[in-house]
Amino acid sequence: EIPAGTKVPNGAIAFLVFASNSTGEYTWGRAAPIRDWAPPTKLPLNASFVDIDPERGMLEGVLSIKTVYDPLATGYRVYAQDIGYLGTAQSMVQKPTCSGASCNLISIERDGASFEIERGRDGYGNNEQASITIVGPGTLMFTFFNTESGYDYVQVLDEAYSGNYLPNNIEIPEGMHQILWWSDGSVTNLGWACRYTSS
Numbered sequence: 001e002i003p004a005g006t007k008v009p010n011g012a013i014a015f016l017v018f019a020s021n022s023t024g025e026y027t028w029g030r031a032a033p034i035r036d037w038a039p040p041t042k043l044p045l046n047a048s049f050v051d052i053d054p055e056r057g058m059l060e061g062v063l064s065i066k067t068v069y070d071p072l073a074t075g076y077r078v079y080a081q082d083i084g085y086l087g088t089a090q091s092m093v094q095k096p097t098c099s100g101a102s103c104n105l106i107s108i109e110r111d112g113a114s115f116e117i118e119r120g121r122d123g124y125g126n127n128e129q130a131s132i133t134i135v136g137p138g139t140l141m142f143t144f145f146n147t148e149s150g151y152d153y154v155q156v157l158d159e160a161y162s163g164n165y166l167p168n169n170i171e172i173p174e175g176m177h178q179i180l181w182w183s184d185g186s187v188t189n190l191g192w193a194c195r196y197t198s199s
Helices: none
Strands: 014-021 024-033 046-051 061-066 075-080 084-090 097-099 107-111 114-119 129-146 153-156 159-161 170-182 191-198
Touching: 114 129, 170 191
Parallel strands: none
Antiparallel strands: 014 024, 046 061, 075 084, 097 129, 107 114, 114 191, 129 170, 129 191, 153 159, 153 170
């Protein structure tokens, strides 16, 4: 028995089993593939269906599944009562997207259940502009913040932030929202970084 909490060895794909006794082990063994059981940990928030087929006993339409981000979920299995399994639906985790002249300077990286969004920690330039779209609900947490106070801003939900203090966590409501970034034509500072987690 392998005890709970045993880490899968780096790169391991199977257990190798050899017959043995006090004088040695058999030359050949058997392999048992390692399948790391890790089921999803979150339920969909809800599901809805609208039937557009006018014929009784026939269905046509779109099944909408409102999901939360679960890094272990790759899709959803769909069943119908008294029928059984119907098929699967892909998990659609929406990565934040960027538009604007300075997007090539904005880093957006997935980190487990979150996305790291960053505009440097070593300095940014003059006249930068970018709009990062996120899909709520979720929480935006700044992890680094240093901009020219009163001139270079990050705006979230109609609130503009500048200076060298970390804004409080921001609860993002359902729907699409923008993180706006702009710097003026003189004086720069180190930059900013935040973490966005869907809920």
